[in-house]
Amino acid sequence: MMRGRYLIIGLIIILGIFIIFGGAFFEAKLSFNKTLRDFFQNLSPYSDLKIRIAELERENEELKTKILLDETNPNSSVVVYASHPLNDRSEIAIAIGSDEGVEKGDAVTYGNSILVGRVKTVSPNISIVTTIFDPGFETPVRIGVDSVDALLKGGNELTLRLIAPDAFIENDSIVYTADPSFPYGLEIGRVRSVNKSEGGVFQKASVNPAFEIKLLRNVVVHK
Incomplete structure (x- = not known):
C-alpha cells in the first residue's frame, strides 16, 4: 500500500517537472525557430543585392560592347588599306575620298579620341593620310x-x-x-x-x- 502511494507521488513529481521545464523548452524552441526564420528573412535583401549587382555587371559589359562597336561602326569609320609588304608608317591609304566630302588637311583619328594624322591627298574614293610617324609631321x-x-x-x-x-x-x-x-x-x-x-x-x-x-x-x- 505504501509502495503504491510512493509510486503515485513520484509520478506526480515527474509530471510537475515535465510541465515546468517542458514549457520552458517549448518556449525556447519557439524562440529558436523565430530567430532562424528572421535570419533567413534578413538574407533576402542580400540575395536581391547580389542579383542587382549581377544585372549591373551585365549591363556594364553590354555598354562596353556598344562603345567598341560605335568606334568601329562602318557608318562612322572607314577601312584602312593594307600597306604590306612596304609597311610605310608615314602614310596610310583609306577607303574614302572627295565623293564623301573628304578634303586635304582633314584630321584622321583612331576611334574618336586618338590622332592618327591628316589627309594629304584626295581622290574620289581613296585618300592618303600623312601619319604622326612621318618625319615631316x-x-x-x-x-x-x-x-x-x-x-x-x-x-x-x-x-x-x-x-x-x-x-x-x-x-x-x-x-x-x-x-x-x-x-x-x-x-x-x-x-x-x-x-x-x-x-x-x-x-x-x-x-x-x-x-x-x-x-x-x-x-x-x-x-
Whole structure:
C-alpha cells in the first residue's frame, strides 16, 4: 500500500517537472525557430543585392560592347588599306575620298579620341593620310594636367621640342593636340622620358604613341 502511494507521488513529481521545464523548452524552441526564420528573412535583401549587382555587371559589359562597336561602326569609320609588304608608317591609304566630302588637311583619328594624322591627298574614293610617324609631321601640343606647351615632331621616334626650361613634366603624362587645325585634346601618346635642359634654352622629351599603326583597321575622318 505504501509502495503504491510512493509510486503515485513520484509520478506526480515527474509530471510537475515535465510541465515546468517542458514549457520552458517549448518556449525556447519557439524562440529558436523565430530567430532562424528572421535570419533567413534578413538574407533576402542580400540575395536581391547580389542579383542587382549581377544585372549591373551585365549591363556594364553590354555598354562596353556598344562603345567598341560605335568606334568601329562602318557608318562612322572607314577601312584602312593594307600597306604590306612596304609597311610605310608615314602614310596610310583609306577607303574614302572627295565623293564623301573628304578634303586635304582633314584630321584622321583612331576611334574618336586618338590622332592618327591628316589627309594629304584626295581622290574620289581613296585618300592618303600623312601619319604622326612621318618625319615631316609637326604640330603644337600640350602636356599633362598643367597643359605645358610643346611642339611634336614626327618620325619613327616621336619627340617633343621647345618645352620651357622651367616646366615640370612627369613620365607617362598625356600628350594631346592644341593645333587649331585639329579637334582640341586628341591624344597622341604619353611621355616616355624627359631630357632636362642643362644650359640649353628648351627641354626635350620622347613619346610613346597611343596606337600601333600595324594594328589599324578602321579610322575616322573629321570633315
